[in-house]
Amino acid sequence: xxxxxxxxxxxxxxxxxxxxxxxxxxxxxxxxxxxxxxxxxxxxxxxxxxxxxxxxxxxxxxxxxxxxxxxxxxxxxxxxxxxxxxxxxxxxxxxxxxxxxxxxxxxxxxxxxxxxxxxxxxxxxxxxxxxxxxxxxxxxxxxxxxxxxxxxxxxxxxxxxxxxxxxxxxxxxxxxxxxxxxxxxxxxxxxxxxxxxxxxxx
Amino acid sequence: xxxxxxxxxxxxxxxxxxxxxxxxxxxxxxxxxxxxxxxxxxxxxxxxxxxxxxxxxxxxxxxxxxxxxxxxxxxxxxxxxxxxxxxxxxxxxxxxxxxxxxxxxxxxxxxxxxxxxxxxxxxxxxxxxxxxxxxxxxxxxxxxxxxxxxxxxxxxxxxxxxxxxxxxxxxxxxxxxxxxxxxxxxxxxxxxxxxxxxxxxxxxxxxxxxxxxxxxxxxxxxxxxxxxxxxxxxxxxxxxxxxxxxxxxxxx
Numbered sequence: 001x002x003x004x005x006x007x008x009x010x011x012x013x014x015x016x017x018x019x020x021x022x023x024x025x026x027x028x029x030x031x032x033x034x035x036x037x038x039x040x041x042x043x044x045x046x047x048x049x050x051x052x053x054x055x056x057x058x059x060x061x062x063x064x065x066x067x068x069x070x071x072x073x074x075x076x077x078x079x080x081x082x083x084x085x086x087x088x089x090x091x092x093x094x095x096x097x098x099x100x101x102x103x104x105x106x107x108x109x110x111x112x113x114x115x116x117x118x119x120x121x122x123x124x125x126x127x128x129x130x131x132x133x134x135x136x137x138x139x140x141x142x143x144x145x146x147x148x149x150x151x152x153x154x155x156x157x158x159x160x161x162x163x164x165x166x167x168x169x170x171x172x173x174x175x176x177x178x179x180x181x182x183x184x185x186x187x188x189x190x191x192x193x194x195x196x197x198x199x200x201x202x
Numbered sequence: 203x204x205x206x207x208x209x210x211x212x213x214x215x216x217x218x219x220x221x222x223x224x225x226x227x228x229x230x231x232x233x234x235x236x237x238x239x240x241x242x243x244x245x246x247x248x249x250x251x252x253x254x255x256x257x258x259x260x261x262x263x264x265x266x267x268x269x270x271x272x273x274x275x276x277x278x279x280x281x282x283x284x285x286x287x288x289x290x291x292x293x294x295x296x297x298x299x300x301x302x303x304x305x306x307x308x309x310x311x312x313x314x315x316x317x318x319x320x321x322x323x324x325x326x327x328x329x330x331x332x333x334x335x336x337x338x339x340x341x342x343x344x345x346x347x348x349x350x351x352x353x354x355x356x357x358x359x360x361x362x363x364x365x366x367x368x369x370x371x372x373x374x375x376x377x378x379x380x381x382x383x384x385x386x387x388x389x390x391x392x393x394x395x396x397x398x399x400x401x402x403x404x405x406x407x408x409x410x411x412x413x414x415x416x417x418x419x420x421x422x423x424x425x426x427x428x429x430x431x432x433x434x435x436x437x438x439x440x441x442x443x444x445x446x447x448x449x450x451x452x453x454x
Contacts, residue, residue: 012296019277047324113204116398120326121205122248122453142206142453144279146326185301187243187278
């Protein structure tokens, strides 16, 4: 099993790579278009805005091989890696990859609960639908989040989390799984989740 | 449902070893940083903080090795501070595995550093650390590990830091640090009331009630402590249970 972690030049990909390596996986950094071929499973950790991410993927000519891989290989998107799967985001003019219908919006109702943006820290993850990647993980466990924008109301939703509003903290469709939280920073439970991804058979 | 109150054990590191002093003085050796970080992770720490005290240019490579060693073994958020002077320093620490950097003296000497770092890497990874000592009604800011007094007011400086783009304030009370007599809750309450970014309270933890009070009275979002966790005087779990009893959200 050969895992690839996409590096488009803006995100801290090393913590994801280190976490996967600590679980005994062979991990390669995918930073050029040709490196997608030899990869069995792909992880896309993202940071920053959708616009700058899409721009960088265009500049590095990785956008097409990435789109192809998302259609064919087990794929895990983390944080911005979840958001770019959607059609669009309030954050940027650039369109997302459009794999999932809908738009990413800024977290709402923060004033009502006197909440701070970004949503940063440990929050509960409520399991709405059973999925292999959550096997062995109990309902309402804490995962680590850092973000200001969210996905809501998608049929693909696997878990939800409350912060100002109910948002999608993870989703899945066929070979794609994506999380708003950072499993690589969520301690023991995060590692269990990543282990489930490594063992995930489609 | 709100965010869990974070418990952050801090490793004061010098020359690749954990050390501990009282009121920034009388330093003693207290073990291997990566081993300590691993233990804290297993005990339920929500983050790990490592402060390289007296970090100098010659010791940079040791610091980087220690950061790499911790980051390859511990998978919770990891903050590194001490001697950070430039974007290059920040870049190197983030690449070595730090998730956040904590900036103290350099931010006072060069406030642009906070602004530039926040723009480049995002507010979520820039922590403004402040060492403060009470003087009558106000708290003065000190630099260089508590050695030099400045003219800055700690509350005003924290607000300025927030405006510059800091994502969190780590405030250490020099009056309380190492005394185990409780947190400076007046300072934290004032700070929390004046800021919209999270406040990490540090300095003075000695008993369970001190930690609970810093959240209850001081309205701190996170608690940082070194010796009580290091010498296993109070377990992280006990702190969380006590906070939960008081109705605060914790990750247990």
